[in-house]
Amino acid sequence: MRGKIDIPPTIQEGFMDLFMKDYYLALKENIFSGAPMFSTELEMYKWITHIINNSEVIDSQKLVCASSPYKSDRKDATCQAVDLGLYPTEFRPIHEPGDGEYNRHINWSRIDLSIECKVHSTDQDPFDDTREDQQPLAAARKKALSHILTYVENVFMHQHRTFHYMILFLGHYARIIHFDHSGVYSTVKFNYITHGAILTTFLSRYSHYSAAQRGYDPTATRLERCNPLIAQMRKFGQTKATEHPDDHVQKMFNDSLDEAWPWHKLEVHVQRKSGEPEPQRGRLLLSRPERVTRSFVVGKPQFDAGGVVGRGTRGYVAVEVDATGRLVGPFVYLKDAWRVDHPGIEREGCVLETLNQHEVPFVPTLVCHGDLEGQATRSQDAWAQRKADNPRIKRSFKKHQHYRLVVAEVGKPLEEFGSGFKLVSAIFCCLLAHQAAYEKAGIIHRDISSGNILLYKKNGVWVGLLNDWELSKQVNAPAARQPDRTGTWQFMSARALNNPDKEIVVEDELEAFFHVLLYHAVRFLPHNIDPDSVPKFLEDYFDGCSTKGEEYRCGMAKLMAMEHGTIKLSTYNTMPASLKFLHPEDPNRSHVLDSLISQLLLSFKEAYALDPATMPGQEPSQVQTGEDIEAFWAALQAMPNVNDKGPVTPQKPKKSRAGKSKAPKPSRRSKRKAATAAGDDPKPLSLKEHRPVIELFREFLSRKDWPPNDKGVDLRVKGVKVKEAPVSSGEGGSRSTKRQLDDPQPGPSTSKRSRI
Template identity: 30%
Template sequence: VNALKPFLKRGWSMIDTSASPDPDSGFLSDHRIKPDISVYSDGKPSNNNLCRSCDMETFLELKLNTNSDGFCLDKGPDGVFVEKEGGIARDTRGQLVTYLNAMQASQFRTHGFGVLILGKKCRLLRHTHSAIEVSTRFDYTSSNTSHLQTFFWRLSHACPAVRGVDETFEAQSTVSHEIRTLLNAHTHPVWKVRVGNRFFYVSKSFTRNHHYPVGRGTRCFVAVDCKTFQKCVLKDVWRVVGYHPEGEVYARLHKDKVGNIPGIIAEGDVDSNGEAGGSHSCGFFDSGWSVPNDSTIREHKHYRIVLNVVGEPISEFRSTWELTKCILDAVKAHRDAVKAGVEHRDISPGNIIIVRSNDETAAGYLIDWELSKYQEEEGIRAYERTGTIQFMAARLFSDQPIARTVGDDLESFMLVFLWLAALYAPNKMSEKDRGEVLQVYDSPNRRNRANFLLVGHATPRQFELKSTYLSNVLMELMHVYSARYAVPFNDTEASGISEKMKQLETHLWMIETMQKALKNDEWNATKDHALRQEFVLPVVKENVKKRKSACTEYDYVFCARKRQRGEKPAGSDNDLDSGSGV
């Protein structure tokens, strides 16, 4: 610390935080970070903790020698590998990723830096939403090398944008009581954000997708238009290059009069406020970089869109009738979108919201169209297995890419409906039984999910739902769904399954089934609101490695990389490997 302090700008500090975990940094697996040394700029501390990921400019992690290095630069006949093998190396990478992610998740950043000390050797790291960039190892004690000193001098003297601070979020010291009331932000900080040529006030985000190290890093905020004071939703995301900007998709849907979707107030890629920026992007590397063989690194661009509705999560339904009605509305939106030539491809509970009119009438809206695909497009895009893993159709869990169909999204609707019923609709299941149901969603095993659907109406019957109306509509839907993974016993049975399979590729049967059930006035009058119920997940067997992540965007591609190296992914043959991407 003393040796590096002369190279820091006046007011910057290095603090020993090796024994002072940050209590507010549990973004990954609730792990509280405590880097050996934390580096802070001259700004006012956000709290009294020694370790503050929300203020951290960078960190130093100290290892005794190069045996603890998490990286290598191996060039062979099969390409370049950057990840060093072995348990110690994986632990080092996991540690560094956790630190960098805590900085990214607790701040508004375009990128962040880290320093890994390995005895007399050192590596510099730069983290973005696409990857971690790692320098070659150098001897920082040599009189011929000043890389480490130069790094800290340049970092501490650089403007905030170069250091990775997203200056397009402008902190507001003075905000009217009216704005704070609209944002429900009486004790939280407020920022002004530009989207296109318009400005909006936001406070704390109400989503947690940005807690993951790589990927789109979506943050959604309740926002207030600075000019009209209209309440709306602002979505800040690092979109994947190769996919259509979400605003473009919404414009196409509205042109074809697709209902039950939000309207657009503003949208566009994000540019820096100052001269040090340009378009916020990451994941593009020229020929001078050593990129891992079969790299899963994706190019991302910073993007924002503002939508004209502020909805409620589908899990906050006021009755099971309302739940069914909102699912129906979302299915209708999906149907109309397909007619307009747009496939959603990411059906999940988070992408169906409840929007209430002035008289409190509820409508279900289908949102989050950023991974959608136009039907006229051919070929595989950046990563073709799009979707939230817990709600993906079972047949998509295949080693080889499978052409998606409308039926796959409809299966996702069915899985969402069942999941909401098991976890939020009043039922008599024990915590253990409920945990066993939810485990099916967290397991990437194709057979488990297929069997869950194969048993048909028996699946919702096991939920012991208090609402017989909800139970009946789920059983009727699942009676048809049992055909999707059925193996016919004879030709007669094969003919019946074939007819059901045709139904499963159209919206009509699902819409008509729910519409028929919703005509029941007695069910409509029943106020059986959502209730978040407890569950206990089954204990993982000791001889099976538990995956570190069950729902990141890059699980599949990490698994593919291990197969390229001739390694067998952890768990069963159909399991996914969480990996550690660089």
């Protein structure tokens, strides 16, 4: 959360003026003035709950205070529970027999306002008003900050919110905190015995606000179990499952119909496509409505980026609802995100529209997209006011705009690849997509990562789908659009990590594709790393970082691999060795993938301007399995918008005029194949353009010696998701996920995937 917390010097400054403009119209009587000395948190729970519920401050017909300090939500994997909360009266959590009044399960999908209690006013305060960045240094206070961020993250995860309030009681002191995807904005710590009228008035105003004013998204309708759409969703899933029992999309939709999770109808405010005329105004009849709204029903998200600050991206397998209230297929994928609203940043749907117009293969097909009107973060405005008065403030709050995108394809995670061949073929497809986008449409992706390469079934085979173009840019556009580096930490090039202002170019993207390949190969394919050391290797190579001053830089494991063209395992194995991928049936033989990895490492070493390395040639395996290979190439040949779709085939001798056979002039690819087969050192590839790397991948995908059953168990720590280090939007919080390095937290202390 570095740089994402702000606290104005007084209660009146910033916080109330921005978030509750009518706050001081009528200050209420202080209901907290008689607070006793609390020796335990239980005393605080009981007293605060009693005071709030037995006063006339809140509208009891609308909201009620309930305590839930000990029992987590049954569907929450974090097992966290905030102490108290305001709930809609009709959905107040009830205590189970024998549990007592103060021992309910928290309900993250219903809580309206969170309340946390701490006995000590300083030792457990998650903010430090004396520090410029308000970040605590003491371990107990850091833990308190982590806890409240987890609570709010759970609210954002289980509900559709534009923002959320929390009251923090610290002994006889309190804070009122506003959370949105731009940042965390808190009042100063104030004594509620003497200044509790502020808190009383806040509660009064809050309880009389509408749902939208309290932070609920008005474009998301929760479907209660009596809603007719619920029955339609169940029936739609069952009918389609019968028709298509092996359809992975159908299975994903059925899995999302989790009875313990809230289901919603989500609106998309459709943006006009480029070239579409403006609606007529004035005396003329509108040729179309000024705003077209399409609705989709969704269950549990198939993907949730987590975090509090940042994009907060969620992905759903969705079905459209027509004007009559009926579900109409096919299944689509709906992405809900808080995009960075910055001049020059194009909406992802506009990028996809351009890619689709240029017939770029292996990218999503746009259905509709648009910003949700009136839903933008506000914390950046309060920060901007403070920064104008005090230019020394260094924090950077970004404006985020709520946005939804719907595409036709529903993919599955790359980690579900079936074999080494299918892993490489999926990445090959995305290389073709990246090349076509760059050369046909003049667009560069800038966020090649594991999560942005999906598996998608086309013409009966699994191919790759290059997803998530929200950080892309026009190749000739100005480079510095945002003050942060762009990408996903774990898969960014070493050069980009060491140069925050570096413009991302093709060479960086090709290196990112390599890191994605290496990441999945080490997790699932046979190699010579001690299995118990794999989690440590993944952490060092992908999550590792070094520092220069206050700036995060590339970790040494990745940097050394790029500079030396080999990955040393002395830290992870008993016997010093370099990383090798092995045949699943014979550890004394090399996997076909090993030669591909070695060739790419050699090319990166050359690109990083070091002396050429000597890479021994690899003897090919004798296992013959051509079924997957033939099906893959046949599927690509059937796609009209794929140019590079042919496998490598032997060249036939040409006839000379005298009728004698004349050997053709060897190509660069055939020279490399001959050199490798003869045991000579292969030459490094040029990484300035796509073609050499694509040719290398095609060459290896044309070989018949891919072992069919080479995928093993996941050697990464079970239950821990690799963090996508912080890059473009600085998704902070306890499970943050994406992109710009606002809040870099790479390293062993975090387990989330952080996108910078």
